[in-house]
Amino acid sequence: MRVAARKSLALSLALILLLLLPGCWNYTEVDDMSIVAGVALDKAKDGKLQLTAEMVDIQNGLEQQSQAGFKMISLSGNTIFDIARNMISMTGKKLFWSHAKSIIFSEELAREGLIPYIDWYSRDTETRSDVFIFVSEEKNARDVLNLNSTTESVMSFELAQLMRDEKFVAGAPVVEIWDFIDKLEVSGQSAVAPLIHVHELNGHKNERVEGTAVFDKDKMVGKLDGKESKAMLFVKNKISEGVLEVEDRTGKPAYSLEILSSRTEVRPVLREGDITIHLSTVTKTGLDEVMNTGGMTQHESLKDIEKRAGEKLRQDMLSVIHKVQREYHADIFGFGAAVHRKMPKQWKQIREHWSDIFTDLEVTVDAKVIIESTAKTSRALKLGD
Amino acid sequence: MKNPDAADSQSKTADETSSLPLSASLEETAARFRRIFNNDGTLRIRVIENTLDSRIRCALIYVDGMTDRELIQNGITQPVMQFDFALEDSFEPAELMERIRKQVIHISDITVSAQFDEMIDAVVGGMTVFILDGYAGALSINAQGWETRSIEEPATEKAVRGPREGFNESLLTNLTLIRRRVLNPDLKFVFSVIGSRSRTQVCICYMESLASPDILRELQDRLAKVEIDHVLDTGYLAELIRDEPYSPFEMIGSTERPDALVSKLMEGRVALLIEGSPFALTVPYVFVENFQASEDYYINYTFATFNRLLRVLGAFLSISIPAAYVALVTYSQEMVPTLLLLSIASARLSVPFPTVIEAILMLTIFEILREAGARIPNSIGQAVSIVGALVLGQAAVDARIVSAPMVIVVGLTGITTLLNPRLSGPLIVVRAALLVCAFFLGIYGYFFGLLGLVIHLMSLRSFGVSYMLGVGSIRPQDIKDTAIRAPWWDMYLRPAFIGARNMRRKPAGKRGKR
Incomplete structure (x- = not known):
């Protein structure tokens, strides 16, 4: 009897502990929460923080089966979590952050430093660290999200989709928030984020991701445009697809090379006590467009194009490196990290004043472009007589 | 309601009379039978006399409906009545009985009995008891004959390929x-x-x-x-x-x-x-027998293996789908792909019940339909499917009593259960248990429940043999007839622990063509 009593006591104890210990108390029905798609952070006029959340409107999506609707709310406050909780008083439903895809910071906030605003996002249990981070070139970050009234779709999801396909454009870096935070914490490497702005042509408004925000520590210090961003990605060995534009002999852009694969190696070299960085890029491409009537085979050999493309790539890379070195003093290319990997002993001595060294660092670039194929045809279109 | 005591006392009197020694008098024996089979209208006592010698009086005692009348008539009645015994004036009844058994009766299966209770058992069992006036003994003649169902293809274990005979009630x-x-x-x-x-x-x-x-x-x-x-x-x-x-x-x-x-x-x-x-x-x-169908052994082993894996997957899905759905939708929404979550959320909008109540409701309705379908005559089976599919499925979703994803969940659960007819009972129990676990503890509870299930299965034994025999084994011979079915030329050993007395089924690896 006593054994049985002890057994049942142990069993019930185990069951009760089982209920209490796992901490799975977050029972919620899906229709009782507002699913946050993305968020924009601005500085309000009174100096407070203004948070604009784009939420999926499942009610709306129900009627028009094709697309989910959206709902925007904006609230200002002192801390992000405070705002996030206070938003419940506007939605009536608890905000659910796990499915948020994009976070947009205004340039103003970025220039002040992002650490205070990123902490909650990386600390909270519900938010995810694979959210895409953007810096808005518009006056307010929320203006980008507000575009959803024109595009009739959930802007944050559209931005996430855009980032997934950004590799075909290679005009901006693709940065998830964990990556951004990682770069902030690692020495010898500075963070970047893609820039986003509202593109307007003939009255059509669209979001457009182009260019790079360069950070020194957590403060934004400058911008690179789309072309410079591509060169930067070449330096960082982050190019997998994209297009290389090449001019013909007369200096007119005439050829498009589709990048099939690209590889950049960073080699720090110690020369007479000074560190120099040597970059070598090998890009395999396919010739995909010829914009002159003469055809490439008559005037130029593929070798010429390859040579010219390689030279242009080399110059682009060098110019962006020099620009960042001179203007921003932020090692966004990770040269410091490369030195750290290759020469850990030297790195210990120079890590304290790496940003000074980086500014005067000598960099040599060796770029090689290989045309592997000419797509479907080996000749250019010719005019008949 | 009958009084059980009365029945007991009745059988007691029968026992008393049956233990008495057998009487030589035909009338007396017949009377004893009548007393014991009192109120039983199926008992037949047929007294016959030999047409040439009226001293030879016999009686056939049998239960109507359990015997082959034609066989009795041609094999017993007719020969006994017409046989020319050419008896002298005085004769020994025992010898006469011996002659009747050996020379007269045409039926092959005859036993001699001298005990009255033996004779009663024989009559009840459909035998024909033959007694001879003046002889204290009897012959039990096997002239059994009754209607049985013909040999048909078993309805519960159909096979496309393979023998079509099934057992019947005989x-x-x-x-x-x-x-x-x-x-x-x-x-x-x-x-x-x-x-x-x-x-x-x-x-x-x-x-x-x-x-x-x-x-x-x-x-x-x-x-x-x-x-x-x-x-x-x-x-x-x-x-x-x-x-x-x-x-x-x-x-x-x-x-x-x-x-x-x-x-x-x-x-x-x-x-x-x-x-x-x-x-x-x-x-x-053992557990794997739940997934084995006899057809598996008659068709190509690759296809048989595929079918078996389907059944295992079906069993797993049938216990998991409702529990996993409830756990994901009410606890771990972050694990659901965004677009799926959105469509679930919009489908659940304005559904009045919590997800788990919805699940229990729909699963119960499914089981009601299943049970109704199994019990009713085939002619109105269609009505049940119409009510189930249209009225309860479509209309309930349109009326927003349940959400459309839940109908899919329940439908999938039902279909996967039907893959394993042998397991349908246990699957229902396990599914309900997992659902409760998932409701209280989310994904954690679901996995805890699965773990408990595995522990339970592993602890079972059938006649001293581990229930999970062969499951999880790393010896190739042990898993050749489990979730997969190895080709016959490779299954040269019997399952260990069952066929341990003579493990070798055939020479190893011998194929017919070599």
Whole structure:
């Protein structure tokens, strides 16, 4: 009897502990929460923080089966979590952050430093660290999200989709928030984020991701445009697809090379006590467009194009490196990290004043472009007589 | 309601009279039969006399409907009436009885009985008792004959390829079906009787050189301990002699197919058949048998393996889908792909019940429909499917009583359950348990429940053999007939622990063509 009593006591104890210990108390029905798609952070006029959340409107999506609707709310406050909780008083439903895809910071906030605003996002249990981070070139970050009234779709999801396909454009870096935070914490490497702005042509408004925000520590210090961003990605060995534009002999852009694969190696070299960085890029491409009537085979050999493309790539890379070195003093290319990997002993001595060294660092670039194929045809279109 | 005591006293008087020695007088014996079969209109006592010698008076006692009338007439009545005995004036009745048995009666199966209770058993069992006036003894003549269902394809275990014969309700027919497949005196049939009132014939069937004597003895011991007044189906016995009486899982196999039964015998298992049931039991029973269909062994092994994997997957899905859905939708929404979550959320909008209530509601409705479909006559079966599919499925979603994803969840659950008809009972129980776990503890609870299920399964034993035999084994021979079915030329050993007495089925790796 006593054994049985002890057994049942142990069993019930185990069951009760089982209920209490796992901490799975977050029972919620899906229709009782507002699913946050993305968020924009601005500085309000009174100096407070203004948070604009784009939420999926499942009610709306129900009627028009094709697309989910959206709902925007904006609230200002002192801390992000405070705002996030206070938003419940506007939605009536608890905000659910796990499915948020994009976070947009205004340039103003970025220039002040992002650490205070990123902490909650990386600390909270519900938010995810694979959210895409953007810096808005518009006056307010929320203006980008507000575009959803024109595009009739959930802007944050559209931005996430855009980032997934950004590799075909290679005009901006693709940065998830964990990556951004990682770069902030690692020495010898500075963070970047893609820039986003509202593109307007003939009255059509669209979001457009182009260019790079360069950070020194957590403060934004400058911008690179789309072309410079591509060169930067070449330096960082982050190019997998994209297009290389090449001019013909007369200096007119005439050829498009589709990048099939690209590889950049960073080699720090110690020369007479000074560190120099040597970059070598090998890009395999396919010739995909010829914009002159003469055809490439008559005037130029593929070798010429390859040579010219390689030279242009080399110059682009060098110019962006020099620009960042001179203007921003932020090692966004990770040269410091490369030195750290290759020469850990030297790195210990120079890590304290790496940003000074980086500014005067000598960099040599060796770029090689290989045309592997000419797509479907080996000749250019010719005019008949 | 009958008074049980009255029935007992009646059988007591019958016992008293039957223990008396047999009388030589025909009238007296007949009267005793009438007394015992009082109020039984089916008893027939036919007194006949030889046409040439009226001193020879006999009587046939039998139960109408259990006997072949034509056989009695041609084999007993006619020869006895017309045979020229050419008796002298005085004759010895015992000699006469001997002559009748040897010379007159045409029927082959005759036993001599001198005990009255033997004769009663014989009459009840459909035998014809032959008594001769002046002789204190009787012949039990086997002129049995009654209607049985013909041999049909079993409805519960259909096979596209393979034998189409199934057991019927006649024990002897069933044994014939087995014997025809094993022409070997090694195949043993041991009879006994179970049921203090029904006195049902039970037959234990095994291959002497293959079956483990321990398992056989264990089965006989357990059968000997069974105390029950009647047995109508092997299901009674399966529940009485099984291991782990509280587990929802079947611990004893049952089959309607003679070919499946023989294959079990050939693996060293012991079978149990009873009169009146087309279902034969096999012991020991292991978990993987739930997924085995006899057709698996007749078709190409690749396809058979695929089918088996489907069944295993089906069983897993059928217990998991509702629990996983509830856990994901009410606890771990972050694990659901965004677009799926959005469509679930919009489908759940304005549904009044919590997800778990929805799940229980729909699963219950599905089980109601299933049970209704199984019980009603075929002619109105269509009505049930219409009510189920249209009224309850479509209309309930349109009326926003349940959400559309839940209908999909329940539909998938139902279909996957049907993949494993042998497991449908345990699957329902396990599914409900997992659902409750998932509701209280989310994904954690679901996995905890699965873990508990595995622990439970691993602890089960059927007749001393581990229930999960072969599952999780790393020896290739052990898994050749589990979730996969290896080709026949590769299955050269019998399952370990069952066919341990003679492991080797065939020479290793020998194919027909070499």
